[in-house]
Amino acid sequence: MIAALFFLLYGGSYRTRLQAQEQQISELNNQVNKLQAENEQMKTDLAKVQAEGTSLAAQNEEMRKAIASFKATGKLPENLPPAK
Numbered sequence: 332m333i334a335a336l337f338f339l340l341y342g343g344s345y346r347t348r349l350q351a352q353e354q355q356i357s358e359l360n361n362q363v364n365k366l367q368a369e370n371e372q373m374k375t376d377l378a379k380v381q382a383e384g385t386s387l388a389a390q391n392e393e394m395r396k397a398i399a400s401f402k403a404t405g406k407l408p409e410n411l412p413p414a415k
Contacts, residue, residue: 400408 397408397411400406
């Protein structure tokens with residue numbers, strides 16, 4: 332009788348802990364999924380920023396060449412980079 336009561340109490344406690352752990356695992360999985368989606372968005376945003384940085388570096392180089400040409404000749408180059 333005592334063993335049955337002990338088993339009943341222990342079994343109930345075990346199920347309660349198991350349900351709590353399953354809930355925690357579910358919540359953690361939801362957080363992981365959210366963070367993975369956020370990470371992908373950040374990677375996309377970073378790629379856009381890096382592409383813009385590359386474009387701006389190229390425009391800077393064109394402007395440096397145009398300025399050097401103007402200083403050397405006193406005339407504006409015919410093929411000026413487009414202004415943004």
